[in-house]
């Protein structure tokens with residue numbers, strides 16, 4: 001019988017996933033020593049069982065080593081297969097050597113996971129120059145779409161929505177959600193001059209009679225949403241992965257922006273669940 005195991009930060013999502021899959025769930029214990037190193041311990045009985053490891057990989061640097069320790073110990077303890085559900089897959093934005101000497105982190109990170117896991121399920125990975133997860137991830141994988149739950153949220157909360165994507169990379173998300181809603185959409189052009197310095201390059205007058213809703217995959221500094229919502233005069237924003245901190249959240253709130261995010265990353269803005277989609281993907285990959 002499949003066991004769903006949560007790394008720290010992913011317990012609520014893992015419990016919901018296990019309930020959808022009708023299987024047991026447990027926690028991986030991670031202890032941090034005073035020097036910062038981490039010890040991983042699996043208490044649950046895993047011998048002879050397939051395991052689905054659920055990990056919140058937002059702000060990944062402290063979480064990746066425990067993840068690797070966990071998958072190794074699971075195999076040593078006799079788990080028959082170990083799949084990874086990482087609703088947010090980090091390090092994908094660096095999918096090219098944009099400037100001389102830069103590491104292509106998406107390739108390295110995918111290789112780390114490919115060597116260890118039997119499958120990967122994630123949500124709306126930031127694929128741009130890579131066309132699919134299979135370009136960089138060897139085992140079977142599934143990129144779950146959040147378009148339907150995001151569209152449902154918009155349908156319930158916004159009258160006559162006109163979707164706005166802040167940059168050309170957002171077209172893939174905006175177009176799919178707009179199709180679900182049968183709503184119009186506009187894609188803006190963004191110029192980034194620093195980590196948080198973003199400006200929209202084109203002035204767009206949106207058609208009257210609609211409510212603008214800015215849609216993006218990731219909120220990090222919040223600069224993109226601020227600029228796009230300012231240009232579109234939008235009060236509603238919807239994103240997949242909310243990675244931003246409290247300071248950025250305050251800045252968005254002060255600008256009159258109400259943000260609804262998916263529960264791929266635990267965040268106060270979570271309003272949209274993708275658990276049903278995650279469970280369907282895990283089942284499609286042959287678990288439980």
Ligand code: R5P
Nearest residue numbers: 169218219220221222223224
């Ligand atoms: C960019 O390629 C992404 O789709 C997001 O627009 C970006 O990561 C948002 O970052 P920030 O919130 O720092 O502007």
